[in-house]
Amino acid sequence: MLSEAQRRAVLDFVRIAGVVDDLAQRFKSAGHELALVGGPVRDALLGRLGKDLDFTTSARPEQIEQLLAGWADAVWDIGRAFGTIGARKGDWVVEITTYRADSYDPDSRKPAVAYGDSLEGDLLRRDFAVNAMALVLPEKKVVDPFSGLADLTAKVLRTPGLPADSFSDDPLRMMRAARFASQLGFTVAPEVVAAMTDMADRIKIVSAERVKDEIVKLVCGAHPRAGLELLVDTGLADRVLPELPALRLEVDEHHRHKDVYEHSLIVLEQAISMESRIGDGSPDFVTRFASLMHDVGKPATRRFEGDGRVTFHHHEVVGAKLTAKRMKALRFSAEEIDQVARLVELHLRFHGYGTGEWTDSAVRRYVRDAGPLLERLHVLTRADCTTRNKRKAAALRRTYDHLEERIERLSEEEELAAIRPDLDGNQIMEILGIKPGRVVGRAWNHLLEFRLDQGPQELEAARAELLRWWREQPESAAGT
The missing domain is CATH 1.10.3210 (Hypothetical protein af1432)
Structure with missing residues (x-):
């Protein structure tokens, strides 16, 4: 189902990211599966591959860390609780996550992390079919159990399983649907729109920070109108904007x-x-x-x-x-x-x-x-x-x-762009014989307004205006 252009995109990726073959061989030699997955596969097929690579594997976090040692320029484990180990190799940023089979509490979008035992099971838990494709390494075999390639060609967003199940697990995925509509210019399948409409109230369990991040990405996408209209039409905007x-x-x-x-x-x-x-x-x-x-x-x-x-x-x-x-x-x-x-x-x-x-x-x-x-x-x-x-x-x-x-x-x-009064605070205090305080600020603001009204002034003209203003102030009569 790949077009010739898409085939070239995949081959170009493999050629440019030669480090992937070395990494994949390390995992295979240790008896573990490794696959490029999600956004990088989608973006490679769209001809917009970046420098961030996501992998999924049968290896556990401690095993991933061991296999990265000696290969990566740097390794970090900030995502260990979710089965993810990160690394940098040259210009590439790599995240490798153990197969997941998470379960969710209905009142929280934070999963109880559980490791899975198959690539297909891991792909099923992803947000959309276009993000549920994998490139198995080192064989470079495309795995697409949910017809993500067809959706990519048709420019449509569908969920791998039932939309209601996906959004019940993680309501933020409803926001991501609108964001991808903006970023990719894709339409959203009718059954997905229907589930978003029915379940819009579920977005309330998502933190404001996560909602904000999706709104920013949506607004900064190539087609923000599409994403915004989807939020409004489904009722999500009533809850978040x-x-x-x-x-x-x-x-x-x-x-x-x-x-x-x-x-x-x-x-x-x-x-x-x-x-x-x-x-x-x-x-x-x-x-x-x-x-x-x-x-x-x-x-x-x-x-x-x-x-x-x-x-x-x-x-x-x-x-x-x-x-x-x-x-x-x-x-x-x-x-x-x-x-x-x-x-x-x-x-x-x-x-x-x-x-x-x-x-x-x-x-x-x-x-x-x-x-x-x-x-x-x-x-x-x-x-x-x-x-x-x-x-x-x-x-x-x-x-x-x-x-x-x-x-x-x-x-x-x-x-x-650098408009200032013609006299600074020290000059004001010296001319008026006053100490630092609110009066200096009021005098400064008055001279700023004078400068805006009259344009740049010679120092004597500014001094004369300052003294004129000062004679009208109650502090002057009081000798402050």
Whole structure:
């Protein structure tokens, strides 16, 4: 069933990873079976093999460790409790796991580790048929008891056994189905979708950290819309990312607002198309997630006005708070939460630009408020235009082009990215004759606002403004 291209992919893998033959011979000589298994086999067939290799074996962990000694450059046993020993050989990272036949407690996704006695039994416990193929070594024989090759060709995800059994054992596999739909562009078999829908509530026993990891991989995949739609359609999103399905607002009878859910997915796709502007152009989770979440404040702020209009006043502020709350619940880092929430809060700021009426002061504040997120904000703001009116879309692009040109010009003149007051804290204390404290911070902030309003100042002008401000402060009269 292998195409010629797939055959070449397998042969290329075997040729490139010559170390595999040596490793396999070690296991065979010791009387143990060894097979390349799971993702590496799938990825080799897809022509996207990486440097991480997963093996399964009849050997027990202590035997694996002995066989790796003298062969690997480094060995670690952090996964010993689950039958896994890791190693590094040159550029390759290897994990070798004893055949498994685990059992699961219905209230936990942590298995009671039990070793199996056959390769086929080990493959049966894997998540999807495309991940339940093995290449037996050193014979290089493909073992495919669940038609994973056929599924790979058809680009479909099925479970090796009954979906309900698989998801009951490990509910996180439901999230992985959505993640693989995103990463590989595969469809999910109807019976798998049905089981995900019926068992969505089981995801509650999975830790927030594991759910977060799957969401990140899904959002950073090549086809995130497919994975997100699967989460929403099966009800999983209601449990792990409820702000997303909440965007499916009923459209008012006069159609005065867009389908916010569909709009958000389009904004995500458009942001992805502009990722070359950010860093090295690789998937940027912060920008992608902010694009997805930028309108989550709309359901809570929707109002039907007397003239038939629909408004969402301050939805960017509400959305930023909801985004931060959800990301905190999913155990994202404080830095990631701050970055995404800040982009959500700022995504409407540009629309006050009109046709270019902002003063230089307003442009400086735009740059100051975005800080290191400026390029991401550029992408999000541009992606947020989903109008089908070509004239309106072109006008918005031209206006934002103009804003970016002004930012670039001012940056060259004033080093906007490093805007600081024209006087530092030591100079403020010396001029005012005060000691360190809150007053120094207030003076510094005032001079920063003065700098944003007026642009760079000579030291005498900054000193004069500081003294003017100081005369109006109660501490001045008190001689503080």
